[in-house]
Amino acid sequence: MELANLIQVVRVLPYSAVQLFAYDTYKRLFRGTNSELSLIGRLSAGAGMTSTFVTYPLDILRLRLAVDPGYQTMADVFVKMLKEEGLGSFYRGLGPSLIGIAPYFAVNFCVNYIVARDGVAGLYRGFVPNALKTLPKSRYYLLTYNHAINSYIYFR
Secondary structure, X not given: OOHHHHHHHHHHHHHHHHHHHHHXXXXXXXXXXXXXXXXXXXXXXXXXXXXXXXXXXXXXXXXXXXXXXXXXXXXHHHXXXXXXXXXXXXXXXHHHHHHHHHHHHHHXXXXXXXXXXXXXXXXXXXXXXXXXXXXXXXXXXXXXXXXXXXXXXXXX
16 A cells, blocks of 8 residues: 555544544534534534644645655655744645535534434425426526527627
8 A cells, every 4th residue: 555545544543533522522512402412503513624623734744745756754754844844834725625624524414413303305305496496597597598609609
């Protein structure tokens, strides 16, 4: 197994451990009056963001190992980055990563709640009205597009 892939596999353990610990901790903090975590509490719990923050340096090390063939070990990468770029280099790019994963984790933890409360059918609540609304909209959208393309070709 390639070293960068090994690091990715090894990263999963602390990532999952931190994610589950953070979720459990945030669940206690954001618990509502009925001991249930509200939807807002689930969205704001941020367990995925916490685990990403904690394990992000491993992602950076893995990326450097994969991109730069001059490195032999993760320790080589760590020492060189720390010496030449400072501690902040291990968190460079963290902001966009957190923004990118936020919707994923919000959905991830809110799905298990909907399914537990309403079953799988709960995931499709509102589908029929939404489909009925979308069909006419799509029809006019495509007709307008088709008309615009035909007019463009005709007047060209």
